[in-house]
Amino acid sequence: MKQQNYTGYFRVYQNDTAITKVSTNDFRQTKLTHGAHYALPAGEGFYYGYKTLAKAMQMAKTGALAHINLLLGMGKAGEAELLQYRMDHYDDLNNNLIDANIDKARVTADYAL
Numbered sequence: 001m002k003q004q005n006y007t008g009y010f011r012v013y014q015n016d017t018a019i020t021k022v023s024t025n026d027f028r029q030t031k032l033t034h035g036a037h038y039a040l041p042a043g044e045g046f047y048y049g050y051k052t053l054a055k056a057m058q059m060a061k062t063g064a065l066a067h068i069n070l071l072l073g074m075g076k077a078g079e080a081e082l083l084q085y086r087m088d089h090y091d092d093l094n095n096n097l098i099d100a101n102i103d104k105a106r107v108t109a110d111y112a113l
Helices: 053-073 075-088 090-096 099-112
Strands: 008-013 019-023 047-050
Touching (some): 008 053
Antiparallel strands (some): 008 019, 008 047
16 A cells, blocks of 8 residues: 655644644545635634744744743733743743754754655
């Protein structure tokens, strides 16, 4: 049996550090409706797609740091949200998204080609 050639990408939601691998050949039956409405997802539903894991990791880290800086800029008003954000994303920010792991993902991808 021939191996299927699946194409995928890595999804990073805005202001989140989790990276999800998504297959673009994931065929599911869709429910058809008349009068489709198109809109960008609001707030938490907005995501970016990246071709490589290393790029997704790098951009997740960049987005998280930008969000942290935004919360720091709010001063006292953003203090509670900043503390909660740091607790929720502690593992990703301090273990998973460090530069050594991003470089390791980049090297691994280069050898996979």
